[in-house]
Amino acid sequence: MLLKEIKDIFYKELGDIYPKEEVNSFFYACIEHYLKLERFILAIQPGLTLTKEEEQPLFEALSQLKLEKPLQYILGTAHFMDLELSVNENVLIPRPETEELVQWILADCQEKKQFKLDAERSRSVISTPLNDRSLQILDIGTGSGCIAIALAKHLPNAKVFALDVSEKALKVAQKNAESNKVDVTLLKHDILDPELDPGLDFDIIVSNPPYVRELEKEEIKKNVKDFEPSTALFVSDEDPLLFYKAIMDFSKRHLKENGRLYFEINQYLGKETEALFKAHNFSEIELRKDIFGNDRMLKAIKK
Structure with missing residues (x-):
């Protein structure tokens, strides 16, 4: 069968379920x-013609797309920042909002490191400059590992759990940590x-x-739902x-003084989540919106 005929079949079979641009994206992702x-x-x-063997996986993918199964699960891969990750029905598909959370952490780490270096150059009396070698980071509810692996990739000397x-x-x-050549310690x-004790304290906890x-x-x-x-x-x-309550209690025991908490949150519960941490003596609480204008991320510092 001609490849362009298969493309037409994708449009015909999926056109009532997905926008045309999305069907187009599905087709090209599958042939790639x-x-x-x-x-x-x-x-x-x-005039490119496919063999029966070449056609088969395209039509199998089409059948699953008609059931509205996510393309990432069909192909077994998803992209997150500059990473390619394996995914299946046991883990969430990484989302752009979560990329924003990781970028926030990385920006804060870089900003604090630069402040320390600038202070050194001005001969101020300061503590040892912060760099990723000094950081112990914990990602809670890691799923595919997207957050932990991205942080380990961009902070190569940090110890990431x-x-x-x-x-x-897990x-x-x-598998994703190995394929992306980073060292992440996995904890089940x-x-x-309430008795959880990993035997470690952390500079950053993210979830x-x-x-x-x-x-x-x-x-x-x-x-998503199905x-x-x-x-x-x-x-x-x-x-x-x-x-959030459980992680807050855990952080009271295992987040270092002046350590930072970073969360992705429910867009409808931003103020409630913020109030929770204010009531338990966390400081410099910041609520941040995502690219869609929704309350989506929160940072708090342990006093």
Whole structure:
């Protein structure tokens, strides 16, 4: 069959489910992944014909797309910042908002390092300059490992730890750490266990915990609600800040003085999350919006 005919079939079968631009993106992502063909191939070879073996994975992907299964799970890969990550139904698909959280951490680390260096040049009396060699970082609820691996990649001398309750998620994170050639120490623990003690203290703790309330489920698209792991997404309506409370309590014991907490948060609960940390003597609390204008990230410093 001609490749352009398969493209037409993608449009016909998926056009009632997805916008045309998204169908176009799906098609080209599939031919690149399965056939190693560039996007411009039909422009230079409009008569390109595929064998039955070459057609098969494209039609299998099409069948799964019709069920609204996320393309990342179909292809088994997702991109996060400058990383390529393996993903499956045991981990959330990394999102642009989470990239913003990582970029915030990296910017803060660079800013503090530069302040220290400038102070040294002016012969001020200061402590040892901060650099990533001095940092111990913990990512709680790591899933695919996207946050921990990105931080380890950009802060190569930091000691990065990643915690998750799911053995299956940790296997994905381990694979991703190895494929991206970074050293991340994986820990299998439940952050809701009040007795959790990793035997370490950290300079930075970061988390993108479950935060979508059950009452918000109807807002969630089918491709997320039906395929991504619900335990990594949803919390009860009665206690939507459950994981933030647990991480806050953990931080009181295992975050160093002046250590920093960074969170991705529920856009509807920004003020409530901010109030929680204010009530427990965390300082310099900053609520930040994402690229879509939603309250999405929060930083707090342990006094």
